Amino acid sequence: MDEVTRRQVSDAQLASVLHNLDPDRDRPADVIVAEHLSVGFAGQSVLRDVSVALPRGTVTAIIGPTGSGKSTFLRTLNRMNDRVRGFERQGDVHLDGESIWSPGQDLLAVRRRVGMLFQRPNPFPMSIRDNVVAGVRAHGIARGKQLDVVAEMRLREVGLWDAVKDRLHGSPYRLSGGQQQLLCLARALAVGPEVLLLDEPTSALDPLSTEAVESLFRTLTPALTLLVVTHNLGQARRLSDATMLFYDGQLAEHGSTAQVFEQPRDARTARYVQGLVG
Ligand SMILES: Nc1ncnc2c1ncn2[C@@H]1O[C@H](COP(=O)(O)OP(=O)(O)OP(=O)(O)O)[C@@H](O)[C@H]1O
Ligand SMILES: [Mg+2]
Numbered sequence: 001m002d003e004v005t006r007r008q009v010s011d012a013q014l015a016s017v018l019h020n021l022d023p024d025r026d027r028p029a030d031v032i033v034a035e036h037l038s039v040g041f042a043g044q045s046v047l048r049d050v051s052v053a054l055p056r057g058t059v060t061a062i063i064g065p066t067g068s069g070k071s072t073f074l075r076t077l078n079r080m081n082d083r084v085r086g087f088e089r090q091g092d093v094h095l096d097g098e099s100i101w102s103p104g105q106d107l108l109a110v111r112r113r114v115g116m117l118f119q120r121p122n123p124f125p126m127s128i129r130d131n132v133v134a135g136v137r138a139h140g141i142a143r144g145k146q147l148d149v150v151a152e153m154r155l156r157e158v159g160l161w162d163a164v165k166d167r168l169h170g171s172p173y174r175l176s177g178g179q180q181q182l183l184c185l186a187r188a189l190a191v192g193p194e195v196l197l198l199d200e201p202t203s204a205l206d207p208l209s210t211e212a213v214e215s216l217f218r219t220l221t222p223a224l225t226l227l228v229v230t231h232n233l234g235q236a237r238r239l240s241d242a243t244m245l246f247y248d249g250q251l252a253e254h255g256s257t258a259q260v261f262e263q264p265r266d267a268r269t270a271r272y273v274q275g276l277v278g
Contacts, residue, residue, distance in 0.1 A: 031056040031195055031225045032077060032114075033094040039069075039076055042086030046072045048249045049091070054242075056194075057222030061236035061257065062229045064246035064272065070229045073246065074197045077227070078114035079107055096194075112139055115193035119200040121180035123172035128164050131172050131183055135191040154186040158216060178209025185216070196220065198228040202235065214239060233273060237261055245269045 030053040039047040047069045054060055062070045072081065079100055081087045093100050100110050112135070123131050132151040136142050142150050151168065155161040160182045164175070172183055181201065188196060198217075202210040217226060217239060230236050236243055236257065243260040245253040245268075253260055253269040264270040 027056070028097045029055055031096060032227075033097075034073075034077075034091070035094070036091035037073075037076065037093060038090040039072055039081065040086075040088045041084065043088075046249055047076070050251045051091075052244060052251060052254055054225060054227065056225050058241040059217065059221055059226040059228065059239050060242045060244060061240035062227060062244045062246065063231070063233065063236050064252070066231075068246040069249045070246050071199055074116070074199055074227060074229055077195075077197060078111055078116055080116070082107070108139070112191050113193055114195045114197060115188040115191065116197040116199070117181070117184055117188055117201045120204050121177060121184050123175075123180050123183055126172075127169045128172050128175070128183060129168040132186045132190055134187060139191055141191060150190055154190045155183075157189060158182040158186045159212065160186060176209070178205045178212065181205060181209070181213060182216070185213070189220075193224065195225045195227065198226060200229055200231065203231065210235075233261075233275070245272060247272075 032054040034050050034052050037047060037050045038045065050073065062073065064070055075081050076089070077093060077100070081089075095110065095113060098105065100114075124134055126134070129148070129151045132154050133142070133147045136147065136150050152161060152165075155164060160179060163179060164170075164183075167174075172180060175183060181204075185201075202213050205213065214235065217228070220226060226239075228236070228239060230239075240257045242255065243253075243257045244251055245260065245266070247266075247268045253264060253266045255265070259265075260269060261273050264273060
């Protein structure tokens with residue numbers, strides 16, 4: 001075998017090994033695809049005919065006036081509305097190419113793959129350490145001493161380890177609001193989600209905590225896909241690759257964040273991003 005052929009073979013082998021190591025191999029480029037999704041509650045329409053594809057490994061901001069359906073859209077993506085009284089749906093949502101409501105999909109598995117962080121930190125009434133590993137334990141991902149390893153790893157990942165390492169068995173409610181939100185983020189990350197839904201995740205935090213949480217979000221891609229609902233237009237611009245604007249239950253605009261803010265196609269978007277409505 002001459003030098004060139006040998007080199008070509010080893011490149012091909014390398015490509016094959018890399019392919020096998022890539023957890024995203026054979027997965028669609030768009031992790032979430034909503035197709036003509038309409039949602040209502042007891043006959044009242046809330047979302048109308050939303051179609052959108054979210055590329056894997058990106059950050060999408062969701063903006064729009066209050067009551068425009070942002071939270072409803074987010075909550076639908078991990079089936080949190082399923083059990084809400086009067087919930088009605090038309091259309092579909094695909095996760096890695098499969099409907100989240102297909103008979104083979106288990107609700108817990110969907111929630112594990114699509115995690116969520118809310119506006120107000122909501123630690124469980126248990127120790128700091130047990131909060132981090134609550135999902136890991138429930139899903140049987142790790143047990144015994146492994147749980148301590150997972151707890152430390154995730155607390156380090158969110159930058160909370162030094163602040164809590166001496167009170168892992170203490171109450172989470174004595175942490176500051178920002179620290180509690182980081183703890184909830186550690187808990188969400190611990191089960192290894194593909195997608196993280198964030199509903200106004202920093203609106204209850206002071207500017208310094210907001211900065212800490214925001215800069216952490218940026219480190220989570222491209223391993224994760226993030227969807228962030230925010231009323232903070234500066235945050236949307238700083239954080240996101242793409243922006244969706246909801247208006248009265250409809251997806252009024254969706255494009256790269258630069259396009260949506262600098263060259264909006266929809267007149268309602270133009271008014272909204274200039275701060276004239278909302
Ligand atoms: N469980 C429910 N039952 C009935 N109506 C609901 C329910 N959840 C949401 N809605 C209605 O859907 C509409 C959209 O609400 P949603 O919470 O999605 O808005 P939003 O864009 O997140 O607003 P905000 O910016 O204030 O958080 C509102 O009119 C709301 O009253
Ligand atoms: Mg909301």
